[in-house]
Amino acid sequence: MQPLPPNTSESTPATVLARLQHAATVARDLLTHSGAPRWEVFAKSSLTREVEVGEAPPLSVIHTEETGVAVRTVREGRTGFASASGLETGAARTAIGAALALESRTPVDPLPPRRLLAASPVAETAALPARGWAQHTAGELAGELAGGSGGRLKLLRAVVQEGSFGWLLATAEGFVVTHAGSRVGLMAELLVGEDRRAVWREWAHIPDPDRLDCSSLASQISDRALLTCAPTIADAGSRDVLLHGEVAAHLLAALVPLFLALPNRRDPLPPLLDREGRLAAPKLTLFDDRTSSRVPVVGPSDGEGFPTRRTLLLEDGIPRHRLASYRDAQLSGEGPRGGAVRLSYRDYPSSGVANLQVETLGGDPPTRILAHTDRALYLLRPLAPVEVDLVGDAYRLVASGVWLNRGRIRGWQPVVELRGRLGLLLRRIEAVGTDLAWYQTDAGFVGAPTLLVRRQPVMG
Amino acid sequence: MAESKSIEAPFDPRWLDGVASSCGRLHLGTPQLLDLYFERRLELRVRALDGTVQLEESRAEGTAARWRFPSRSVLYARTGVSAAVLAELIGHGAPQAHLPEGRAMPPAELDPPHGWREWASELANRLRPARPTIIYMARRAAVVRPGSWAAVGVPDLVRVHVAGASNGALLAVWPHPELPRWLRELATPPPRRVWVPPSGHELPVVFAAGTAGALLHELLGHLVESDLAASGASPLAGLAGSSLAPASLEVSDDPTRHELPGAFSCDDEGVPAQPLPLLRGGVLVGWLCDRIGAERLGSVPGRGRRGSFSRPPTPRLSNLVVDPGATPPDALERDLRHGLVVTRVAGASVDPISARAVIRVERGFEVVRGRRARPLAPCALTGRVLELLTRFDPAIGSDASPEWRLGWCVKGGAPMPTGSLAPTLLVHRLEVL
Numbered sequence: 001m002q003p004l005p006p007n008t009s010e011s012t013p014a015t016v017l018a019r020l021q022h023a024a025t026v027a028r029d030l031l032t033h034s035g036a037p038r039w040e041v042f043a044k045s046s047l048t049r050e051v052e053v054g055e056a057p058p059l060s061v062i063h064t065e066e067t068g069v070a071v072r073t074v075r076e077g078r079t080g081f082a083s084a085s086g087l088e089t090g091a092a093r094t095a096i097g098a099a100l101a102l103e104s105r106t107p108v109d110p111l112p113p114r115r116l117l118a119a120s121p122v123a124e125t126a127a128l129p130a131r132g133w134a135q136h137t138a139g140e141l142a143g144e145l146a147g148g149s150g151g152r153l154k155l156l157r158a159v160v161q162e163g164s165f166g167w168l169l170a171t172a173e174g175f176v177v178t179h180a181g182s183r184v185g186l187m188a189e190l191l192v193g194e195d196r197r198a199v200w201r202e203w204a205h206i207p208d209p210d211r212l213d214c215s216s217l218a219s220q221i222s223d224r225a226l227l228t229c230a231p232t233i234a235d236a237g238s239r240d241v242l243l244h245g246e247v248a249a250h251l252l253a254a255l256v257p258l259f260l261a262l263p264n265r266r267d268p269l270p271p272l273l274d275r276e277g278r279l280a281a282p283k284l285t286l287f288d289d290r291t292s293s294r295v296p297v298v299g300p301s302d303g304e305g306f307p308t309r310r311t312l313l314l315e316d317g318i319p320r321h322r323l324a325s326y327r328d329a330q331l332s333g334e335g336p337r338g339g340a341v342r343l344s345y346r347d348y349p350s351s352g353v354a355n356l357q358v359e360t361l362g363g364d365p366p367t368r369i370l371a372h373t374d375r376a377l378y379l380l381r382p383l384a385p386v387e388v389d390l391v392g393d394a395y396r397l398v399a400s401g402v403w404l405n406r407g408r409i410r411g412w413q414p415v416v417e418l419r420g421r422l423g424l425l426l427r428r429i430e431a432v433g434t435d436l437a438w439y440q441t442d443a444g445f446v447g448a449p450t451l452l453v454r455r456q457p458v459m460g
Numbered sequence: 461m462a463e464s465k466s467i468e469a470p471f472d473p474r475w476l477d478g479v480a481s482s483c484g485r486l487h488l489g490t491p492q493l494l495d496l497y498f499e500r501r502l503e504l505r506v507r508a509l510d511g512t513v514q515l516e517e518s519r520a521e522g523t524a525a526r527w528r529f530p531s532r533s534v535l536y537a538r539t540g541v542s543a544a545v546l547a548e549l550i551g552h553g554a555p556q557a558h559l560p561e562g563r564a565m566p567p568a569e570l571d572p573p574h575g576w577r578e579w580a581s582e583l584a585n586r587l588r589p590a591r592p593t594i595i596y597m598a599r600r601a602a603v604v605r606p607g608s609w610a611a612v613g614v615p616d617l618v619r620v621h622v623a624g625a626s627n628g629a630l631l632a633v634w635p636h637p638e639l640p641r642w643l644r645e646l647a648t649p650p651p652r653r654v655w656v657p658p659s660g661h662e663l664p665v666v667f668a669a670g671t672a673g674a675l676l677h678e679l680l681g682h683l684v685e686s687d688l689a690a691s692g693a694s695p696l697a698g699l700a701g702s703s704l705a706p707a708s709l710e711v712s713d714d715p716t717r718h719e720l721p722g723a724f725s726c727d728d729e730g731v732p733a734q735p736l737p738l739l740r741g742g743v744l745v746g747w748l749c750d751r752i753g754a755e756r757l758g759s760v761p762g763r764g765r766r767g768s769f770s771r772p773p774t775p776r777l778s779n780l781v782v783d784p785g786a787t788p789p790d791a792l793e794r795d796l797r798h799g800l801v802v803t804r805v806a807g808a809s810v811d812p813i814s815a816r817a818v819i820r821v822e823r824g825f826e827v828v829r830g831r832r833a834r835p836l837a838p839c840a841l842t843g844r845v846l847e848l849l850t851r852f853d854p855a856i857g858s859d860a861s862p863e864w865r866l867g868w869c870v871k872g873g874a875p876m877p878t879g880s881l882a883p884t885l886l887v888h889r890l891e892v893l
Contacts, residue, residue, distance in 0.1 A: 059532035064770040067539045068520065085520035085539045094519055102515040156691055191692070192813065199693040199812040228813050236660065263510050264591060265624075331510050346503070346518040383811050383818050384840065398818055398840050398893060400811065414814035415842045417659065417893035459659035459893055 013180035016045050016166035020178065023069050023087035024170045030096050031172065036073040038111050039172045040304070043069045043087060044345040048163040051134035055156060059135065068345035071095045074111050078103040083346045110327035114173035116336060117305035123293035125181040129209035134160035137186070137214060144218030145190060152193055152229060153200075153222055159187040162209075167345075169305050179299045184209050186217075192225050200225040205438035205445075207294045220437070224380055227402045233411030235403050236460030240376040241418065241453045242369065245437045247379040247386075247399055248448035252286070252356060253441035254388040254395075259286070259313040260339070260351045261324035263331030268390035269319060272423050278317040280426035284451075285359035286314040288323060288339070295355040296438055296445040303349035306338025313356075317427070324351045341444065355438075357447040363432040366450045372431065376404045377458055383415060385442065388422055395422040417459040428454040470500050470600030471541065476609045478560030479546065484607035491553040494526040494533075494751075495729060496604040498541050499769040502570045504596040506577065508584040515577065519570070522769030525549035537770040572596045573616075573634070583620070587647055591623040596634065597877075601769075603730035610732070613725035615718055617877055619868065622646060628804075628822075631721050631867035631877060642864045655826050655834035657800065657892045664799035665841060665890045666792050666827070670861030671805045673780055673880025675887075677863075678808040678817055679845055680711060681777040681878075682871065684738055684746065685763075686753025695815040695845050696744060703743050704846070706854040708785055711739040713748060713763070715778035720879030721867045722778035729764035729773050735781075736762065750775045767874030776871065779879035785856025789884035792857060794830040800890075801825050801832060805866060815845050819890070840893040848887060857884030 020043045027041040045067045052060040069091050070083035082098030084091040138158035145153045166180040184206040192198040202221045206212055224244065243251065258269050258279070272279055290299045290308040301307055304326055312320045323339025324332065328351045340349035384398040397418040403410040433450030479496065486493055498521075505516040523545050524537035536549045543561055550557045580594040597619065601612040620630040620643065630646050632639055657663065667675055680696075688694035696704075715724045715733040726732045729751050738746045747757050750764030753775045764773030793801055804823035811818070824836040843851070863880045870876075 057531050058529070060772075061532055061534045062537070062770075062772060063534065064537045065539060066522070066537075066770055080515070082517040083519070085522065088540075098517040098519070102517055104515055105512050106514075107510050107512055156693070189693070197692055197695060197697065198814070201812070225813075264589060346520070348505075348514075348516050381813075383816075384807065384809060384820055387838070396838070396840075398820075400814065414811065414816050415818060415893060417840055 013164070013166060016047075016164070016180055017168070017178055019067070019087050020045060020166055020168040023092060024168050024176070026089050027069060027071060027092040027096065028170065030092055031071070031073070034073070034096060034100060036075045036100065037172065038074040038109070040072045040111055041069065041170045042167065042303075042342065042345055043067075044165065044167040045087065046163060046165040048161065050159060050161045052157055052159045053135055053138035069095050070345045071099045072111060073099045073103065074106070074109055075103070077105060079106040079110055080104070081348050108327060108330040110325075111171065112304050112306065112326040112336065114171065114175050117171070117175045117177070117301070118307040119177045119300035120291055120307040120309060122179070122291045122298055122300050122308065125183065125293055125298055126208040126210065128162050128164055128182050129184065133209060134158070134162075137212065140214040141188065141218055144215050145222055148218055149222050149226055153225060154191040156189045156191055156199070158189075161185045161187070169301065171305065175305055177301045177305055181298050183296060188221055190221070190225060193229050198228065200228070203440060205296050227378075227380060227409065228400070228412050230402055230409050230412040232414060233403060234413055234460055235377070236458050238455050239458045240373050241456045241458070242373065242376055242378040242404075243451040243453065244378065244380050245433070245435060245448045245450055246439050247382050247397070248358070248451045249439035249446035250382045250386045250441055251395075251397065252358070252448055253443035253446050254386040256353055256356065256443040257390060258319070259322055259353065261322040261329055261332040261334040262351060263328055266391070272390065272393060273319075274423070274427065278427065279319055279423075280314060280317040281429040282316040283432050284314060284317050284426070284429050285312070286356060287312050287359065288353045288356055290354045295357070295447065297354040299354075302338040302354070303340035303342040304338070306336070306340070308338065311337065311339070323353060325349050353444045355445050355447060356443070358432060358436060358449055360432060360434050360436045360449050363434040363449060366433045366435050369431045369433055369450060369452050370404070370407050373404060373452065374406060377401045377413075377416065378404055379416075390422070393422050395420065395425055418456050419459055420457045425453060425456060428456070430454050470602050470611060471498060475560055476602055476604060480604050480607055480609045482557060482559045483604055486554050486557055486606060491527045491529045493550070493553060493606060494528055496546070496549070497524040497601065497728065497766065497769055498604070499599065499601040500541070500570055501768075502572070502596075502598045504572050504577070506580040506584050506594045508588050508592050513581045513584050523549060524769045525552065526772065527553040535772045570598055570600060572598070576634075583643065587622060589624065590647065593621045595619040601728065603726070603728060605730055608730075610726045610730040612728060615721065615723050617721055620646060628865060629868070630864050632864050633719055633721055633723070636719065638862075638864075650823060651835035653835070654837035656837040657826070657839055659892055661892050662889045663892060664796055665887050666796070666799065666801040666884060667887065668789060668801050668884045669803045670863040670880065670882055671802050672782060672885040673863035673882035674805045674808055674866045675819060676711060676782060676882065677777065677780050677866070677869070677878065677880055678810050679848055680738060681713070681780050682810065683845065684744070684748050685775040685777070686747045686749040686757050686759070687775055689747055690753060690756045693812060699744050700747070701743060701745070705739055705742040705849045705852050707742045708854045708856050709739055709742050709852055710737070710783035712737045712781050713746070713778055714781045717779045717781065717879065717881065720779040720862060720881060722878040724778065727762050727764045727773070728766040729761065731762040731764070733778075734762055736760070748775045748777060765876055767876055771874055774872070774874070776876050777869070777878050779881065781880070782860070782882040782885070783856070784858050784860045784883040786858055787855040789857040789859045792853070792855060792884055792886045793827050793832070796827045796830060799827045800836060801827050806838065807866065810845055816842055817845055817848060818842050818893075841890040842893055843890050848890070851888040853886035853888060855886065859883050
């Protein structure tokens with residue numbers, strides 16, 4: 001066997017894949033002699049560079065290289081899973097030894113058969129930016145924010161996260177899929193207002209660093225941050241509500257269990273549907289997609305080797321398909337369609353969304369939505385996890401927001417709570433914006449625009 | 461050479477001696493090696509699934525080197541602990557350095573204690589149908605600074621997640637004598653008939669059963685972290701020496717309380733653990749500092765903690781401890797005409813833009829004329845941080861309970877085990893959302 005190709009700080013996708021293939025070959029040899037007839041190996045390598053640019057030097061830079069191998073085995077009705085860091089022979093040996101030692105009885109074979117596995121063509125992600133891009137971008141952003149806000153916003157620090165990664169999935173039946181990609185994100189932390197100590201943090205997914213428009217990014221940040229400078233007021237009652245994309249994203253993340261086929265539970269979906277079988281208003285269409293280069297998580301297959309595709313979860317408010325790992329699909333009696341995610345090589349592949357996205361084709365520009373509201377509350381940012389009771393048809397949302405009157409700002413309410421029936425909230429979505437942006441949530445990445453919801457109970 | 465020989469070293473102590481000596485011989489000019497960090501982790505998960513129990517194991521090890529260059533500070537981190545990894549990381553700043561040969565063999569395997577798997581499997585079956593996940597976590601680490609090294613001793617932990625009707629979580633040191641009682645509480649389903657407190661009302665609230673620890677973790681613990689204080693992002697920045705709370709309120713951060721999940725023998729920058737007073741007589745007296753924060757604020761280091769080998773140390777809380785007083789906890793409720801008593805908190809946060817705290821109450825009771833009346837529906841309470849601190853009643857409960865539900869604290873995306881121990885406390889006014 002060839003020795004493990006060396007890792008260098010200038011690794012290319014080809015060298016990363018060569019290292020992963022080496023790890024898979026080692027694991028294959030060890031597993032072939034282990035007596036496990038069915039197995040799966042997942043190897044991953046991530047190289048990240050994080051640059052923090054503050055108001056003054058020094059820069060803070062983090063270079064990280066993390067690798068690991070995970071193994072699932074199945075034999076005689078028993079299954080095991082284990083992972084170990086590294087791509088060397090020792091890592092594969094450790095993971096395999098533990099997976100075999102931990103095997104326990106399984107009601108179904110969790111490994112999908114070869115005939116269901118394939119790789120879809122996916123768009124290439126943009127190349128990582130050149131060194132110095134982070135400092136340049138932070139400097140430009142600081143200028144745009146200060147200039148565009150009349151000095152009311154001051155960039156305290158910008159953290160640019162650049163990551164390139166590769167992964168490989170191989171099975172005992174000879175299926176192999178690999179992927180190499182990259183991802184860039186930026187977190188901006190700014191001081192708001194001249195006479196108060198208020199800090200605004202904003203994260204942005206940057207699909208193509210070479211085409212980043214700093215002026216547009218600065219507007220996106222400042223539009224929302226500056227609204228908190230309005231005089232403080234309090235109001236309550238049944239009101240129209242505009243959800244900023246970040247608030248909408250966290251609300252949709254809380255709904256993700258509705259779009260997963262999970263065993264051992266009473267299906268919460270049917271009681272939430274109206275007579276026409278709708279969960280939400282016809283304006284709302286949701287899908288999960290890993291094939292576009294514009295989304296944060298791109299890949300040719302899901303975490304178990306099912307080919308990726310655009311999976312329609314909700315079409316014009318009507319539930320269509322559900323995502324599931326192969327095991328969960330079998331246990332819940334659904335046809336396997338793919339939908340396993342691996343947050344890290346350390347995690348067992350589980351049912352989940354990769355990039356939950358709101359369809360914005362046919363949506364309205366946010367300015368037009370604004371023009372159609374009279375007295376409305378514009379929710380800027382969630383202040384706590386959005387809570388939904390899927391069985392009890394209830395939701396609770398704590399956020400900060402601004403009150404609007406015919407498109408004009410009446411004032412800022414630092415903390416406001418909305419509490420009501422979840423079904424009514426979803427069926428009263430009257431407009432979907434075109435300003436889709438990506439947000440990190442507990443349920444994965446969610447791409448959401450501004451949403452207009454009619455008459456919701458605002459607690460004040 | 462080791463600063464903490466009584467703690468089990470994660471790797472061969474002679475090898476660590478050699479690495480420390482080699483680092484000591486490095487040129488101390490430019491760039492400057494700040495420290496090396498070696499880490500090993502074990503996580504064993506047990507999940508209940510459709511009539512069976514699934515076991516999963518994850519082992520990881522990694523190395524990190526921090527360098528200070530004239531214009532930047534850099535952390536290089538890599539999976540693995542070996543001479544080759546070390547040579548690569550040291551080579552970024554000192555390509556000619558002579559390092560000890562060979563592998564840093566650990567003295568013993570990092571394994572769960574005998575019987576843990578059986579205990580966890582039995583618990584998983586007992587907690588059905590709540591879809592429990594039970595996790596054993598062990599971490600061993602060492603920090604090498606030029607000329608010396610220290611082993612980072614932390615307690616092994618157990619985490620339990622329960623989904624479904626009695627949705628909740630537990631984080632505790634393994635083993636802990638109170639674990640069986642906490643697990644029974646965790647599995648207790650919520651009451652069916654509950655009272656929804658009226659929105660917009662301001663009520664006195666008693667924080668019982670250790671929940672005051674979760675409240676002060678947010679109101680004080682995070683806000684005295686040196687990175688937030690130095691940048692002005694904390695509402696407490698610049699208030700050192702100010703009286704913020706009643707004189708009877710004594711709060712400290714104590715990593716030497718090894719029965720709590722945030723304990724350590726030394727922090728992840730090699731500073732030996734010492735309790736740190738935060739509020740003394742109600743006056744703000746301490747900041748939680750890593751080494752950089754201590755330089756900036758002229759304070760003491762000792763709270764530089766790493767979420768993993770691939771993250772740099774940042775100032776974080778260990779175990780927040782509130783000194784008990786002399787008031788029987790029942791007395792704090794007995795004097796209320798109408799108010800709330802909180803027995804379980806689902807979470808809390810402070811909004812950096814408005815400096816308002818939001819406390820999500822999961823369970824509790826309405827209190828009417830000193831007696832617990834209807835069970836409380838989940839609700840949210842809010843108030844401004846500085847005002848809330850002044851609204852604590854001077855009477856401090858004589859009990860001291862650990863908060864076992866909310867120890868897993870996330871800041872900047874980095875999760876960290878923390879603990880708290882607090883008596884029953886009364887806040888005179890909190891707004892119901």
